[in-house]
Amino acid sequence: MILETGTVLQPGSGPIPAPLYLPASEANTLWGWLPCETDRAVLTIDPGDVVTIDTVSHEGILDDQGRDPVAYFARHGVPAEAVLDDAVAIAASEGRRDPAVDGPHGVTGPIAVRGAEPGDVLTMTVLEATPRVPYGVISNRHGRGALAGELPRGELGLSVSVFASVEDDPSGGGLVGRLPRTPGGPVSVSFPLRPFLGIMGVAVAGPERPHSVPPGSHGGNIDINLLVAGTSLHLPVQVPGALAYVGDPHFAQGDGEVALTAMEASLRATIRFDLVKRQxxxxxxxxxxxxxxxxxxxxxxxxxxxxxxxxxxxxxxxxxxxxxxxxxxxxxxxxxxxxxxxxxxxxxxxxxxxxxxxxxxxxxxxx
Missing domain, CATH: 3.10.28.20 (Acetamidase/Formamidase-like domains)
Incomplete structure (x- = not known):
């Protein structure tokens, strides 16, 4: 589903295709960590059920961006009513994230799937991935990226976050992301949107939550840009109920994601959860x-x-x-x-x- 340019999908508003809906409220999200075996499911479903899930991008809510998405995006011309209410609530929540040790990502879940046992495979099929806002951010920060220590250049400090708008493709090809024009430069750059979830996973065994940044056998932050609507991810179940989750929404990403992030922005995803038994x-x-x-x-x-x-x-x-x-x-x-x-x-x-x-x-x- 592609919405009109400028549409904002606030919690509970706009199209919700599935019979089950999971908003990205404070109670339904983790910030910087992924679920483990001892986490309580925020939703329990049967194999084959379809759920519409809201996700919130970490861009605009982090401490080094002011932890105030209304003020942050206002600097790029975004009015307050076009900033997601759930992003504002998560950013304002107290005691949820320690920037010194916690990961950046907001994660919606976990979702328990009845009958899932270790050794089974959980299949998450993305039926729709719909932009919730008409803008996103691409960052080179935290001393990371393929050229860490080289970029960003000294005069830019330790952090560069590039605001990207969403516009209609003049050729009729749907929506595109557009970067700011280089000052004095003649070239305007746009690229097609291919929305997908960077984080899709299942809980790990034991009482310790994994950090949200490194991916693993549980999935997590795998950042595979092929996982657009119409594709599936198969994951080996590690705990009873699987305890699935999603997050790190992208509007577009090149293979490699070399700067650190790609075009990060919040999505509403509709996912079918199927269970394949061990044999x-x-x-x-x-x-x-x-x-x-x-x-x-x-x-x-x-x-x-x-x-x-x-x-x-x-x-x-x-x-x-x-x-x-x-x-x-x-x-x-x-x-x-x-x-x-x-x-x-x-x-x-x-x-x-x-x-x-x-x-x-x-x-x-x-x-």
Whole structure:
């Protein structure tokens, strides 16, 4: 669903496609941390249920931006009524976040899925991802990014946040993001929006919440830009009920996300939650040990590690396991196929744990 330029989806307002709705209220969100086994579900559903979930971007609510989204976005010409009420409430909440140790991301959930047990696979299918506001922010901050220590340049200080507007594409191609024009420069830059959730995950076992920045076998901050509407993410369940969650909404992102963030902005996502029991999961996915994405065209195994070389190796191994389980492909033939026909893309290099994902074309296989 694409709304008209300028539309703002305040909590509970506008289209809510699913019969179940989860707003991003203070009670329904974590800030900077992901759910663990001991967290209480804010919603309990059955396998196959569809839920419309509001998410709030961290851009504009963080301490180094003033923790006042109304004032922050006013500096970019955004009126107060176009700032999300739930973003204002989260930013104003006391004692929720310590900027010295906590992650930046707002996370909506967790959602318990009845019957989910460790060893099963939870499939989250994104049916819609709708912008809640007509603007976003792209940041190079916190001493991070692919060129940490080099950018931002000294005269810009320690933080650069670029405001990006959402506009109608003059060619009729929907909505685009537009960057400010370089002072004195002749070029105006716009790019297509491809909204997706950077964080999709399940809870980890034990009583300790994971930090929201590094992704892992639980999913979390995987930042795979293929996960737009119409795609799925398969995750190995680690705790009873799965305790799923979403967050880190994006309007657009290039593979790599090199500056630290991409075009970050709040989304309303409608997601179907399906459960694949252990035996069926092994036949479909093999020994799935981490996030596996699926689009209409590709199976997308992943590799995650602090070392990008190791992340690639893990992704290749995951791809080989998938080829054997799904298509009965012998290892040496699978290795040859991956080398000849499969792209291995860098998901992101800025989240402490780096991500790689492979795009295996399903049309190559005659099933």
């Amino acid at each position: 069926d999961a092994r036949a479909l996915f093999g020994e799935i040990s981490g996030p596996l994405a699926e689009t209409a065209d590709y199976l997308v195994p992943t590799g995650l590690d602090e070392d990008l070389d190791v992340a690639v190796q893990k992704c290749v191994r995951a791809a080989l396991d998938l080829l054997e389980a799904r298509f009965g492909m012998e290892e040496s033939l699978g290795y040859a196929y991956l080398s000849a026909a499969t792209d291995f893309d860098i998901s992101q290099v800025v989240d402490l744990v780096k991500g790689v994902h492979a795009r295996i074309r399903v049309s190559d296989f005659d099933e």
